[in-house]
Amino acid sequence: MLQDLGDKLKGSAGSGGKSRWIGYLILGALILVFVAWGPYAAVDLSFAQGDYAAKVGGEKISATEINERWQQRLPQLLQATGGQLSEAQRVQLQDELLDSAVTALAATQHARKLGLRVSDAQVEQSFRETPAFQVDGKFSATAARSMLASSGLSVEAYEADIRNSLLTEQLQATIAATDFLTPGETRRLLALMDEEREVRFALLQPEAFAGNAPVDAAAIEAYYKANAAQFAVPESVKLDYAELSLPDVAANLTVSEAQLRERYEKDKSLYVQAETRRARHILIAVDDTTDDAKAAAQAKDVLARIKSGGDFAALAKEFSKDTASAEQGGDLGWSGRDVYEGVAKEFADRLFAMKEGEVGEPLKTQFGYHVIKLEGIRAGAGRSFDEVRAEIAATLRSELAGQEFTTREDQLQEKLEQGASSLDTLVKEFGLTRGTVDRFERGAGGLPLGSDAELNRLVFSDAALNQRRVAGPVQLGEDRITLVQVVSHTPASTKPLAEVRDSITAAIRRERGAAAAQVAADAAVTKLKAGAKFDAVLAELKVKADPARYVARSAPDLPVQLRDAAFAGLRATADKPHVEAVKVDGGAVALLAVTGSRVQSLTDDPQLQQLRAQRELQRYSVRDLDAYVGDIVSATKVRKNPQAFLQ
Numbered sequence: 001m002l003q004d005l006g007d008k009l010k011g012s013a014g015s016g017g018k019s020r021w022i023g024y025l026i027l028g029a030l031i032l033v034f035v036a037w038g039p040y041a042a043v044d045l046s047f048a049q050g051d052y053a054a055k056v057g058g059e060k061i062s063a064t065e066i067n068e069r070w071q072q073r074l075p076q077l078l079q080a081t082g083g084q085l086s087e088a089q090r091v092q093l094q095d096e097l098l099d100s101a102v103t104a105l106a107a108t109q110h111a112r113k114l115g116l117r118v119s120d121a122q123v124e125q126s127f128r129e130t131p132a133f134q135v136d137g138k139f140s141a142t143a144a145r146s147m148l149a150s151s152g153l154s155v156e157a158y159e160a161d162i163r164n165s166l167l168t169e170q171l172q173a174t175i176a177a178t179d180f181l182t183p184g185e186t187r188r189l190l191a192l193m194d195e196e197r198e199v200r201f202a203l204l205q206p207e208a209f210a211g212n213a214p215v216d217a218a219a220i221e222a223y224y225k226a227n228a229a230q231f232a233v234p235e236s237v238k239l240d241y242a243e244l245s246l247p248d249v250a251a252n253l254t255v256s257e258a259q260l261r262e263r264y265e266k267d268k269s270l271y272v273q274a275e276t277r278r279a280r281h282i283l284i285a286v287d288d289t290t291d292d293a294k295a296a297a298q299a300k301d302v303l304a305r306i307k308s309g310g311d312f313a314a315l316a317k318e319f320s321k322d323t324a325s326a327e328q329g330g331d332l333g334w335s336g337r338d339v340y341e342g343v344a345k346e347f348a349d350r351l352f353a354m355k356e357g358e359v360g361e362p363l364k365t366q367f368g369y370h371v372i373k374l375e376g377i378r379a380g381a382g383r384s385f386d387e388v389r390a391e392i393a394a395t396l397r398s399e400l401a402g403q404e405f406t407t408r409e410d411q412l413q414e415k416l417e418q419g420a421s422s423l424d425t426l427v428k429e430f431g432l433t434r435g436t437v438d439r440f441e442r443g444a445g446g447l448p449l450g451s452d453a454e455l456n457r458l459v460f461s462d463a464a465l466n467q468r469r470v471a472g473p474v475q476l477g478e479d480r481i482t483l484v485q486v487v488s489h490t491p492a493s494t495k496p497l498a499e500v501r502d503s504i505t506a507a508i509r510r511e512r513g514a515a516a517a518q519v520a521a522d523a524a525v526t527k528l529k530a531g532a533k534f535d536a537v538l539a540e541l542k543v544k545a546d547p548a549r550y551v552a553r554s555a556p557d558l559p560v561q562l563r564d565a566a567f568a569g570l571r572a573t574a575d576k577p578h579v580e581a582v583k584v585d586g587g588a589v590a591l592l593a594v595t596g597s598r599v600q601s602l603t604d605d606p607q608l609q610q611l612r613a614q615r616e617l618q619r620y621s622v623r624d625l626d627a628y629v630g631d632i633v634s635a636t637k638v639r640k641n642p643q644a645f646l647q
Helices: 003-015 061-078 087-113 120-128 141-150 153-178 183-194 215-225 247-251 259-267 292-307 312-319 337-341 345-353 383-419 422-432 453-459 495-527 534-541 559-569 608-634
Strands: 052-056 057-060 195-204 236-245 275-286 331-336 364-367 368-378 431-441 471-476 480-490 549-550 578-583 589-597 637-640
Touching: 052 061, 052 087, 057 087, 061 087, 087 608, 087 637, 120 153, 120 331, 120 337, 141 153, 141 383, 195 495, 195 534, 195 559, 215 431, 215 495, 236 247, 236 292, 236 383, 236 422, 259 383, 275 312, 275 471, 292 368, 331 337, 331 368, 337 345, 337 368, 345 364, 345 368, 383 422, 383 471, 383 480, 422 431, 422 480, 453 471, 453 480, 480 589, 495 534, 495 578, 495 589, 534 589, 559 578
Parallel strands: none
Antiparallel strands: 052 057, 052 637, 195 549, 195 589, 236 431, 236 480, 275 331, 275 368, 364 368, 471 480, 578 589
16 A cells, blocks of 8 residues: 555656566565456355455455555545535445455455565665666665655555565566557557548437426425435534644754764764675576576576677576566676675675676576676765755754654643643644635535544534533644644534425426436437437427538537447448437437447558557556456455444
8 A cells, every 4th residue: 555655656657677586586466556457256144344455365465554545535525626525436436445445455465476576676776776876867775765654654664665666567567468459450550540420410408398387296295205415514613723834843843063074973974885886697596497417508508608709698588587687688787785785695696706707607606507797887986964964954853853743742741631622722832834624525525724533523523512612633644733623513414495495396396307308308319210300300309400520439518428429339321320319418418329330541552551550559558457466366365354444
């Protein structure tokens, strides 16, 4: 569940980069976040509330983690819905969120079975290339630690997220590689893409068919009772709030020159860039099919071919069992000793004892026999105080702000426990930011505070609601705490019938009009199929239509329902037209006639044809990826906790 943060930290550069493998390493977790894939093969909801949101193949998805993800998304959802999120919407969105987490874990388990791997070297390179960790175009360990700490994330957790992302790319690339087009398929696909159909349609609007019959009081009353939820007004309050945020605290802090120099001397070793080396290797694995003696002999043979003038990169592609680096001619990229020691210490010892350009004798590790070539050496170098001054200042300011933030939070808590009742007094004493929420609904909350479960509980508690005491502090993020005080309370209610009578009358008339328009359209279709002329039928209906025209599958000026209907059936002609009554958005019914089809001449440039077809093929690759992961989930036993989300 670290994907959102990972995307933010990695920025536009992504997590790619040159692959760097050293053998078969530890499997990582795979996170693929998709929307709901449909029903699972085995979903068991018969258990009491537990400490997890779901079990997937026996592994747990943490209830705490899924609730944190919900709280992260909620402000955006509230903003998109104008601050109003119905119970049905909340349930649906929470279900989708849990489904995506289930999908992610099921895909992770499948990836383990497939043996997908990402090396520590690849993770290290991606980590160092994260844009947020760069200062003046260079990787900064200090900036990395500071950024991750401010986000509440450890280096280990973020590296795990990188591994997940790289594995995701591997799976996507593997599936996408199975999609290809032959020349004949390309021509057929382009013909379908470029097909146009001749259509003519008329819209039968509900208002034109509603008639003048009055809507009686009984019908209005019945509609009002049947749609009571539509007119419900949730319980709400008007809130005053005050917030303490870490950025505000940091903005008011200063760091002295003495503090900066003291930290530099203390952490001086961190600002020394260690020596890095670029290596290539060829791995001759020792496994069930290749014994030790045979592998050693093959490694010596490969070395002899290199010494005789053989191309190292070509031989790596031919013989190396480290598939990821083999594709790059055995290239492992630039790395420090610690990266290699984390995989195989003997490999690191050999590499850092070699001379530039040297090809060493075969070296045995736990993975097999390595033929190593040292391509280059970058000497280590220290960085002066002036070079790292900005980094240290940012780190110190972040640390001091965190300490001050915690201190003020504790002091606020003490004040509230002592019975502080004036929000304005606390604002002045602790330098808080003040605001008002005109409408904060039970359950749905209100912007900009969102709908945090603990905040909802406090706002509608007896102390806050009836005694009007200051409630909190509530943590609404890693760097934000909030105090609230109820100003006024509005109980749950239903809008009175008198207030909504006109809107109900209009809705009933529109329903009647839509039903009458459908009847008229169905009758018109019957006449057209019997041979009646389109214009004659339109005259009877007292509606007009534009002349027939050819439209493409992606015509932007055609209602999507009409576009789908026009291309759903077999190709029609003027002698054998296709006619249909189609419901469109807004309650209208379209009388549609399809009378022809044509295909534009294809370009003679085969490269352009292939390029256009490949663009279309990308859509099929996404579809295949969706179907693939959907099958994985369908075959996985899933047990979902119906009480996974806090109310």
